[in-house]
Amino acid sequence: MTILASFERFSKRRGARLAVDELTFDVPAGRVVGLIGPNGAGKSTALAGLTGLVEATSGRATVFGVNYRTLRRPATQVGVNLDGMDVEPGLTGRRHLQICQLAAGVNRVNVDRVLEQVDLASEANKKVRDYSLGMRQRLGIASAIIGDPRLLVLDEPANGLDPEGIQWLRRFLREFAAKGGSALVSSHQLMELEQVADEVVVIKQRTLFRGSLAEAKALGGGSLESAYFHILEGAQ
Structure with missing residues (x-):
């Protein structure tokens, strides 16, 4: 195993x-x-x-x-989402994931892929400050899987x-x-x-x-x- x-x-x-x-x-x-x-x-x-x-x-x-x-x-x-890993509230969800994508060194198409995967595509251009707690959780998981x-x-x-x-x-x-x-x-x-x-x-x-x-x-x-x-x- x-x-x-x-x-x-x-x-x-x-x-x-x-x-x-x-x-x-x-x-x-x-x-x-x-x-x-x-x-x-x-x-x-x-x-x-x-x-x-x-x-x-x-x-x-x-x-x-x-x-x-x-x-x-x-x-x-390794995809990581731990308590206390805050997101800058003035960023949009998409921009946050673009920063994660750049840090991970992976293809830009991953951003759209993970937004769809966590069902945030329709909310991607909203600022994180306007996200519900559940939406922030999904964004955190999207951040974790951005590098596949x-x-x-x-x-x-x-x-x-x-x-x-x-x-x-x-x-x-x-x-x-x-x-x-x-x-x-x-x-x-x-x-x-x-x-x-x-x-x-x-x-x-x-x-x-x-x-x-x-x-x-x-x-x-x-x-x-x-x-x-x-x-x-x-x-x-």
Whole structure:
């Protein structure tokens, strides 16, 4: 099985506190992996470590077997949309994606392609300040896929989406995985994640559970939400 991303005993210390402690799991090709845990569990730190925004105190996090920072054209291999990656509100959605396209070093036609893909073509010339939260989420995903990557790293991608947008996100992630891509998705929306994830990782500073969605649900009587709380209670 091809592994697109991997955490190998990844730890990050912030002062006297371990934000993440020896986190270990893989993201295989063709899979959607849900990363879940309570607030402060280290999810954002883990995603930041995988995408080169923070350095490990010990262990390592790799994409395609190497440190993200060593990738020559990272946007063509890893698409990233993390919390806090703001867009200049005075730009139009199209202009923002044109800047992303230039940074990624890919063809200009990618802008129109991803606007259609995320269903923002009709809103492309509006300024981002006039976008709803759901539209900003779609723009963030468009930014992530502008380089046609094989791996996506997404933080709370369903946040702010209306029911139609959530249905679109489900289709998008399943189609992306069906074509051989992988997505590592951090989310608090367990019922939604249950509809799209192939595998689940539960963390609270360290890895509490990693396995298939079916294995996780079996721990909670068929429900991911019940399994999640069961895993957390067992770690106390």
